[in-house]
Amino acid sequence: xxxxxxxxxxxxxxxxxxxxxxxxxxxxxxxxxxxxxxxxxxxxxxxxxxxxxxxxxxxxxxxxxxxxxxxxxxxxxxxxxxxxxxxxxxxxxxxxxxxxxxxxxxxxxxxxxxxxxxxxxxxxxxxxxxxxxxxxxxxxxxxxxxxxxxxxxxxxxxxxxxxxxxxxxxxxxxxxxxxxxxxxxxxxxxxxxxxxxxxxxxxxxxxxxxxxxxxxxxxxxxxxxxxxxxxxxxxxxxxxxxxxxxxxxxxxxxxxxxxxxxxxxxxxxxxxxxxxxxxxxxxxxxxxxxxxxxxxxxxxxxxxxxxxxxxxxxxxxxxxxxxxxxxxxxxxxxxxxxxxxxxxxxxxxxxxxxxxxxxxxxxxxxxxxxxxxxxxxxxxxxxxxxxxxxxxxxxxxxxxxxxxxxxxxxxxxxxxxxxxxxxxxxxxxxxxxxxxxxxxxxxxxxxxxxxxxxxxx
Amino acid sequence: xxxxxxxxxxxxxxxxxxxxxxxxxxxxxxxxxxxxxxxxxxxxxxxxxxxxxxxxxxxxxxxxxxxxxxxxxxxxxxxxxxxxxxxxxxxxxxxxxxxxxxxxxxxxxxxxxxxxxxxxxxxxxxxxxxxxxxxxxxxxxxxxxxxxxxxxxxxxxxxxxxxxxxxxxxxxxxxxxxxxxxxxxxxxxxxxxxxxxxxxxxxxxxxxxxxxxxxxxxxxxxxxxxxxxxxxxxxxxxxxxxxxxxxxxxxxxxxxxxxxxxxxxxxxxxxxxxxxxxxxxxxxxxxxxxxxxxxxxxxxxxxxxxxxxxxxxxxxxxxxxxxxxxxxxxxxxxxxxxxxxxxxxxxxxxxxxxxxxxxxxxxxxxxxxxxxxxxxxxxxxxxxxxxxxxxxxxxxxxxxxxxxxxxxxxxxxxxxxxxxxxxxxxxxxxxxxxxxxxxxxxxxxxxxxxxxxxxxx
Numbered sequence: 061x062x063x064x065x066x067x068x069x070x071x072x073x074x075x076x077x078x079x080x081x082x083x084x085x086x087x088x089x090x091x092x093x094x095x096x097x098x099x100x101x102x103x104x105x106x107x108x109x110x111x112x113x114x115x116x117x118x119x120x121x122x123x124x125x126x127x128x129x130x131x132x133x134x135x136x137x138x139x140x141x142x143x144x145x146x147x148x149x150x151x152x153x154x155x156x157x158x159x160x161x162x163x164x165x166x167x168x169x170x171x172x173x174x175x176x177x178x179x180x181x182x183x184x185x186x187x188x189x190x191x192x193x194x195x196x197x198x199x200x201x202x203x204x205x206x207x208x209x210x211x212x213x214x215x216x217x218x219x220x221x222x223x224x225x226x227x228x229x230x231x232x233x234x235x236x237x238x239x240x241x242x243x244x245x246x247x248x249x250x251x252x253x254x255x256x257x258x259x260x261x262x263x264x265x266x267x268x269x270x271x272x273x274x275x276x277x278x279x280x281x282x283x284x285x286x287x288x289x290x291x292x293x294x295x296x297x298x299x300x301x302x303x304x305x306x307x308x309x310x311x312x313x314x315x316x317x318x319x320x321x322x323x324x325x326x327x328x329x330x331x332x333x334x335x336x337x338x339x340x341x342x343x344x345x346x347x348x349x350x351x352x353x354x355x356x357x358x359x360x361x362x363x364x365x366x367x368x369x370x371x372x373x374x375x376x377x378x379x380x381x382x383x384x385x386x387x388x389x390x391x392x393x394x395x396x397x398x399x400x401x402x403x404x405x406x407x408x409x410x411x412x413x414x415x416x417x418x419x420x421x422x423x424x425x426x427x428x429x430x431x432x433x434x435x436x437x438x439x440x441x442x443x444x445x446x447x448x449x450x451x452x453x454x455x456x457x458x459x460x461x462x463x464x465x466x467x468x469x470x471x472x473x474x475x476x477x478x479x480x481x482x483x484x485x486x487x488x489x490x491x492x493x494x495x496x497x498x499x500x501x502x503x504x505x506x507x508x509x510x511x512x513x514x515x516x517x
Numbered sequence: 518x519x520x521x522x523x524x525x526x527x528x529x530x531x532x533x534x535x536x537x538x539x540x541x542x543x544x545x546x547x548x549x550x551x552x553x554x555x556x557x558x559x560x561x562x563x564x565x566x567x568x569x570x571x572x573x574x575x576x577x578x579x580x581x582x583x584x585x586x587x588x589x590x591x592x593x594x595x596x597x598x599x600x601x602x603x604x605x606x607x608x609x610x611x612x613x614x615x616x617x618x619x620x621x622x623x624x625x626x627x628x629x630x631x632x633x634x635x636x637x638x639x640x641x642x643x644x645x646x647x648x649x650x651x652x653x654x655x656x657x658x659x660x661x662x663x664x665x666x667x668x669x670x671x672x673x674x675x676x677x678x679x680x681x682x683x684x685x686x687x688x689x690x691x692x693x694x695x696x697x698x699x700x701x702x703x704x705x706x707x708x709x710x711x712x713x714x715x716x717x718x719x720x721x722x723x724x725x726x727x728x729x730x731x732x733x734x735x736x737x738x739x740x741x742x743x744x745x746x747x748x749x750x751x752x753x754x755x756x757x758x759x760x761x762x763x764x765x766x767x768x769x770x771x772x773x774x775x776x777x778x779x780x781x782x783x784x785x786x787x788x789x790x791x792x793x794x795x796x797x798x799x800x801x802x803x804x805x806x807x808x809x810x811x812x813x814x815x816x817x818x819x820x821x822x823x824x825x826x827x828x829x830x831x832x833x834x835x836x837x838x839x840x841x842x843x844x845x846x847x848x849x850x851x852x853x854x855x856x857x858x859x860x861x862x863x864x865x866x867x868x869x870x871x872x873x874x875x876x877x878x879x880x881x882x883x884x885x886x887x888x889x890x891x892x893x894x895x896x897x898x899x900x901x902x903x904x905x906x907x908x909x910x911x912x913x914x915x916x917x918x919x920x921x922x923x924x925x926x927x928x929x930x931x932x933x934x935x936x937x938x939x940x941x942x943x944x945x946x947x948x949x950x951x952x953x954x955x956x957x958x959x960x961x962x963x964x965x966x967x968x969x970x971x972x973x974x
Contacts, residue, residue, distance in 0.1 A: 161757075162867035239927065241925065243665055245933040246929050246934060253710055256702050301730070348759040406698045408696070409699070439699065469696065469698050475702060
């Protein structure tokens with residue numbers, strides 16, 4: 061271990077190598093509710109691509125296994141090291157290398173936070189449209205998990221915005237994929253393979269991502285519905301109008317009560333309507349002119365009424381932004397309420413109503429409760445699972461994932477498999493696909509050095 | 518060979534196995550201008566996934582190498598078999614299995630043409646937005662090459678629309694990826710790996726693709742510019758307005774003259790303006806209401822004037838659709854004019870002007886000429902190369918690709934590498950990336966059975 065420490069210190073300088081015992085406790089965990097933390101042997105903080113390559117060569121030489129870490133805001137345990145393992149933290153590689161106002165791209169180091177990139181893009185009238193609800197998340201982490209978030213219904217998820225990568229392989233070789241060009245048909249798309257690979261294939265050291273014109277006008281529309289089924293059944297109808305919502309979320313009444321109470325938001329929904337409401341649809345539109353926004357809101361309101369909403373509320377700007385912020389913090393609200401796990405299962409959007417009914421029934425069968433909100437436009441259902449007993453909770457998760465897969469869905473829409481959901485992944489993913497993924501893993505990382513315990517055992 | 522024939526006949530029935538000598542000559546080639554055709558040993562026409570699996574098992578048992586074929590409209594020779602090899606033609610697997618009007622998806626067999634899918638989607642008020650200029654192209658072929666086309670500037674390329682695949686591996690195993698859900702973070706994205714792999718990793722037997730609301734109103738705006746540099750320099754400015762063009766093409770004056778003459782289109786541009794014009798920008802907007810379209814056209818016209826266009830012409834519907842159709846046939850116009858090769862190099866869109874100047878100079882240095890049109894919004898430059906001498910033409914291509922790569926571009930935006938461009942791919946792609954691609958290829962197809970001579974030697 062002393063030898064590894066010396067080798068690492070030679071690469072990054074002694075002050076950027078922390079022994080596990082001396083390192084702050086946050087390096088031992090991420091935000092997963094169920095993956096136990098583990099103290100790393102060392103935490104190393106490289107400052108450049110060359111240093112990352114040197115670190116991986118040193119790790120290989122000493123048989124150390126490597127867990128990459130951005131901001132540690134992941135939900136699946138992919139940033140939790142194995143006990144005694146090596147954490148490569150990208151906190152020092154946090155520079156925005158370029159905002160290109162003509163090509164509408166940003167080239168950044170992996171430790172740049174979404175908040176920092178948003179500020180830099182906004183200064184050029186642009187936006188990087190990945191808003192997964194946690195702006196302290198790093199670009200590297202969001203690439204690792206293919207982060208989505210509320211605006212994915214309009215803009216798509218992270219993989220739609222990553223144009224090129226620089227990444228270091230387990231061998232220490234530096235790979236370059238893609239570039240500032242927006243499309244190519246020039247060999248296999250290694251960019252897309254690395255996006256969503258949760259730190260198991262390569263360590264991203266630089267990313268070129270796509271930016272978009274930042275539209276100036278937004279309106280938030282709230283539609284109460286008498287049942288969760290009605291709210292999710294309305295979603296395909298809204299998409300079909302072509303209004304192209306920026307955000308299209310459902311929030312069940314328990315979750316809405318929790319977030320409005322904790323944030324003291326007044327949504328202006330009369331008590332008589334609230335009493336008959338079991339779920340809300342929150343729709344945000346954005347446009348580049350006020351006139352276009354006004355007509356779009358009218359179209360939307362008409363569509364919502366036609367789809368069964370008894371009334372429709374256009375929120376004042378202040379209430380709207382607080383509601384969206386509060387919705388982004390729904391995870392924290394659930395955690396504070398004592399949720400035992402969080403799942404973010406994805407199904408075809410038209411299957412959401414039936415899937416939610418399945419989930420409620422399955423939870424009940426095992427003495428638990430699920431409540432939640434979700435990216436309704438994407439069929440991405442975020443459920444807080446309440447059932448403290450691990451065995452019974454595992455039955456609930458098993459049932460929920462089985463229900464999702466049987467409805468042509470997948471275990472995770474955006475949080476990833478990590479260490480948290482890998483037993484379900486092994487059970488429910490196509491076995492031919494899993495075997496191919498294992499072979500792809502070996503093609504990138506023959507010794508199994510990167511992301512120990514993530515995705516596969 | 519007789520044994521292979523019997524084995525294939527057992528799988529698909531004797532009448533769906535054609536010996537090379539008896540098979541129509543089109544099975545020997547695709548639309549590449551430079552890859553020589555080669556007579557296959559056999560052409561086999563499976564009718565189901567199980568039959569495709571049986572064919573691949575028979576091929577493996579008899580050491581036959583397999584070239585997948587859709588409609589044969591590819592531009593890179595990826596559908597050209599090796600001499601005596603086995604062509605698997607998907608012409609019988611041409612059923613649209615489902616148009617899902619709630620989830621906005623289509624599930625199709627690979628032999629379905631874009632034209633057939635467009636008719637079926639239109640009947641539901643939806644659109645599959647991949648229009649690569651050849652509606653007889655098959656879905657399987659467009660997935661293999663990650664086809665783009667003029668509408669990619671708004672909707673993105675094929676890989677953005679493929680949600681799930683069923684594919685048969687060289688081993689005969691059947692792989693299932695993705696599904697009707699629009700996003701996932703559930704292991705490596707094998708869907709994205711297969712899209713654009715040009716038939717070298719697996720044979721796609723079913724695809725679920727995303728559909729979008731079919732917007733009812735379109736307008737086509739033509740802006741003449743005094744130089745190719747001005748036209749390409751205007752592109753970032755148009756994107757920055759946020760009008761979100763459906764189509765944003767540049768057409769040089771030679772190409773425009775060829776397509777308007779052959780199609781007898783009157784664009785209404787006065788002779789005095791035409792004389793000072795060296796290139797055109799063609800911008801198509803689409804909206805869901807006439808009012809939104811009218812205001813968007815106004816915004817666009819103002820932007821174009823600000824960007825240097827002396828005047829702006831909103832084309833009558835008839836002329837507009839003929840111009841777009843003619844632009845789609847630019848390849849045929851170039852071929853008829855005696856073009857010796859076609860390239861579809863991609864660069865960052867702001868680098869287009871400089872790249873076009875490079876290309877013209879390089880062609881001139883080697884006694885050739887390049888003319889063209891391209892997807893300006895995507896930086897995807899389609900150039901017809903005129904230089905009959907293969908050696909000098911190779912110098913031109915080499916120079917053009919070197920120029921593109923030095924400007925952070927790639928060899929092909931949408932046509933693919935196939936057999937046509939693989940020597941340049943081997944030279945200009947990142948060597949670390951190429952080695953990884955070879956390992957990925959071995960992970961899928963250890964014996965090198967699929968797509969012989971495509972991408973790699």
